[in-house]
Amino acid sequence: MAFSRHLTLLAFFSLLGLTTAAIPSFGLQGAKQIRSGLKDRDFRINPGKGTVFTTPIFTARLADVTTFPALAGTDVQFAIVRFTLKSGASFPRHYHPRGAEALNALTGRLLISFTFEGLGQVRNVTNVIRPGESTVFPQALTHETTCISSFDCEFLSVFNSADVEIVRAPKP
Numbered sequence: 001m002a003f004s005r006h007l008t009l010l011a012f013f014s015l016l017g018l019t020t021a022a023i024p025s026f027g028l029q030g031a032k033q034i035r036s037g038l039k040d041r042d043f044r045i046n047p048g049k050g051t052v053f054t055t056p057i058f059t060a061r062l063a064d065v066t067t068f069p070a071l072a073g074t075d076v077q078f079a080i081v082r083f084t085l086k087s088g089a090s091f092p093r094h095y096h097p098r099g100a101e102a103l104n105a106l107t108g109r110l111l112i113s114f115t116f117e118g119l120g121q122v123r124n125v126t127n128v129i130r131p132g133e134s135t136v137f138p139q140a141l142t143h144e145t146t147c148i149s150s151f152d153c154e155f156l157s158v159f160n161s162a163d164v165e166i167v168r169a170p171k172p
Ligand SMILES: *[C@@H]1O[C@H](CO)[C@@H](O)[C@H](O)[C@H]1NC(C)=O
Pocket: 093, 113, 114, 115, 124, 125, 126, 142, 143, 144, 172
């Protein structure tokens, strides 16, 4: 029993070895080279020390590959943004064509929604997200975020793409 399991594992690993030898992945090698050249502390990512964007309604602190190269040392690239959204303010309707967004509430209550063509009808998924809770916006789907608490909201959004392109979506 143990012996046959051992054989199965061996077969599995030799298969893996064959696969990597036969199909070189330049993407993986690039990520490996990038992370090999970084110090341990480079993997501590603080969006508060990233690039700051300020508008009348929100402040965004962006950790991306330009400020935190460790984000390019992964097999899927990421960008992490810490937002402060004014009490009562809404982000304009928008979507991200290149990645999904995982939003994590830190302070305040957020009314969030996204919309998509469901099975034969348009669906609108709406929730209130509280501190400690998260939600996900699927890639390329229009979404809205409103800070509904009496004080400013803070949240951290993680994108599974190096490129957090924002496209304004028209009103429905
Ligand atoms: C979802 O529905 C609510 C309530 O009608 C609306 O305010 C919001 O704009 C809709 N969300 C999207 C992303 O269309």
